[in-house]
């Protein structure tokens with residue numbers, strides 16, 4: 001792995017809500033959903049970076065910002081040094097080719113009236129990846145790459161199983177020879193045995209094709225299996241990021257500790273040591289002051305209620321955003 005391929009800096013995304021009748025009566029301004037609240041993250045070339053957090057914490061919103069489905073309210077994303085939301089870059093379709101997203105439900109993104117062959121041929125032709133005469137050979141190569149038989153090219157999406165449809169989605173993403181794949185809950189809808197096949201295929205392809213992957217998932221065991229590094233996100237902010245094995249075996253942030261210990265463990269020694277994740281995720285309509293985790297954190301102090309902690313290096317094992325990380329991990 002060499003160099004940073006993507007730098008995300010202080011990314012904010014706010015969705016303004018319309019004013020309710022009560023807002024008009026009381027003269028209150030409309031409310032705002034604070035979906036991302038200052039995400040900063042680097043994506044290193046050739047790595048798989050897992051992004052984990054509870055449902056509603058901003059994982060998928062971040063993925064959608066990266067592929068420009070959403071425009072951030074503040075902050076920037078730099079790809080190969082260029083601001084991807086800059087005026088010139090917005091007009092440049094090369095970014096859309098170089099950074100590809102794959103969704104949980106490929107069925108909704110595969111045209112039900114097109115055969116697999118037509119779907120792949122269309123991707124190749126729209127992005128001018130091959131001259132027309134060479135497209136059939138490339139379609140055959142792509143099917144081979146994702147281990148689908150050649151007669152798959154004559155079938156429609158509904159004739160495939162969920163796992164096979166996800167392979168078609170991977171082949172379509174690979175058709176345009178991307179550098180970065182954004183996998184948003186890629187295998188969440190599949191049976192466990194099929195999940196493993198699709199994820200292992202993805203890892204093999206990553207190695208062969210030198211891909212960088214951002215892997216968003218709520219299944220922590222899956223993330224541990226695939227990721228070199230992991231970022232933990234809470235209420236639209238990264239609270240901890242670090243090497244996958246270290247973070248999973250000794251999480252340092254109180255939220256990471258609770259999130260990871262709430263996941264079912266295969267190790268009998270770890271059962272019963274769970275740190276309870278108290279309370280509900282606060283609404284992004286009403287962000288807590290200071291550290292956004294303070295309303296659920298058993299270590300919270302007065303400082304936590306008023307001052308937002310920033311991500312700082314911690315003991316050479318990654319970065320953590322917590323005022324009291326040293327004391328909390330004093331014996332770790």
Ligand code: SF4
Nearest residue numbers: 291294297304322323
């Ligand atoms: Fe808990 Fe305070 Fe650390 Fe936030 S900053 S995680 S509230 S100890």
